[in-house]
Amino acid sequence: MANKFTLVLVIVCVCLSGCVQSNDFALKDGDILFQDFPSPQSMAVKIATNSEFSHCGIIFYENDIPMVWEAVQPVTITSLDRWIGRDVDSHYVVKRLINSDSIFADTIVAQMKKYGKTHLGKDYDIYFGWSDERLYCSEYVWKMYNSALNIELGSLKSLKEYNLTHPAVVDKLKERYGDNIPLNEPVVSPQDVFDSDKLETVYSQ
Numbered sequence: 502m503a504n505k506f507t508l509v510l511v512i513v514c515v516c517l518s519g520c521v522q523s524n525d526f527a528l529k530d531g532d533i534l535f536q537d538f539p540s541p542q543s544m545a546v547k548i549a550t551n552s553e554f555s556h557c558g559i560i561f562y563e564n565d566i567p568m569v570w571e572a573v574q575p576v577t578i579t580s581l582d583r584w585i586g587r588d589v590d591s592h593y594v595v596k597r598l599i600n601s602d603s604i605f606a607d608t609i610v611a612q613m614k615k616y617g618k619t620h621l622g623k624d625y626d627i628y629f630g631w632s633d634e635r636l637y638c639s640e641y642v643w644k645m646y647n648s649a650l651n652i653e654l655g656s657l658k659s660l661k662e663y664n665l666t667h668p669a670v671v672d673k674l675k676e677r678y679g680d681n682i683p684l685n686e687p688v689v690s691p692q693d694v695f696d697s698d699k700l701e702t703v704y705s706q
Contacts, residue, residue: 530562531610534596535556536584538573544669557695559617566581570645598699599699616648620633625637658690
C-alpha cells in the first residue's frame with residue numbers, strides 16, 4: 502500500500518510541476534504537442550483530415566516551466582498540466598524538429614516567441630482563413646515556425662482537398678459557411694503538421 506501511495510504521489514507531483522519527462526525525454530522549446538481537443542468541431546476536424554488529433558500547440562519555457570502556446574479562444578498561453586488534462590485519457594503526442602539541437606539557438610526561439618506574442622489575445626478562427634486577423638491552432642504553429650526558420654511544417658492544402666462528404670463535416674460546413682464554402686482557401690490541419698517529414702516523434706502518452 503505504501504508503495505502504491507508513493508507512486509501516486511510522484512505522478513501527481515510531476516503533473517503539477519508542468520514538466521513531462523520519461524527516461525531520456527524532456528520537453529524542449531519548439532516542441533509541438535498534439536491532442537484531441539474536446540470541442541464541438543473536433544469530430545468534424547478528425548474526420549475531414551483523417552486524424553486522431555484535432556488540436557496542437559507549441560512549447561516554450563517561461564521561468565523554467567514549459568508552457569503551451571496555442572490558438573484557442575482566444576490565442577493564449579496555457580499551463581502544461583491544464584493542456585494535458587483536457588483530453589479524457591490525457592493522451593497526447595510530442596513532435597520535435599529533426600536536428601533541433603543544431604537549429605534552435607536562443608535567437609530562433611526569441612524570433613518565434615516574438616511572432617507568437619503579436620497574436621496573443623486574437624480570436625480563434627472558426628472559419629479557417631489564412632489571414633492573420635484570426636488564427637486556428639495548426640495555422641499558429643505553422644506560421645510561428647515559418648516566420649523564424651522559413652520552413653513549412655506540412656504542405657498547405659486547399660479546403661477542397663479534405664474529406665468534406667461525411668455528414669458530420671457537411672453539417673459543420675453548412676453551419677459555418679452556408680452555401681459559400683471557400684473551397685480554395687489555403688489550410689493546414691493538425692494532421693498535416695503531424696505528418697511533416699521535418700518532425701520526429703519524441704514522446705507519446
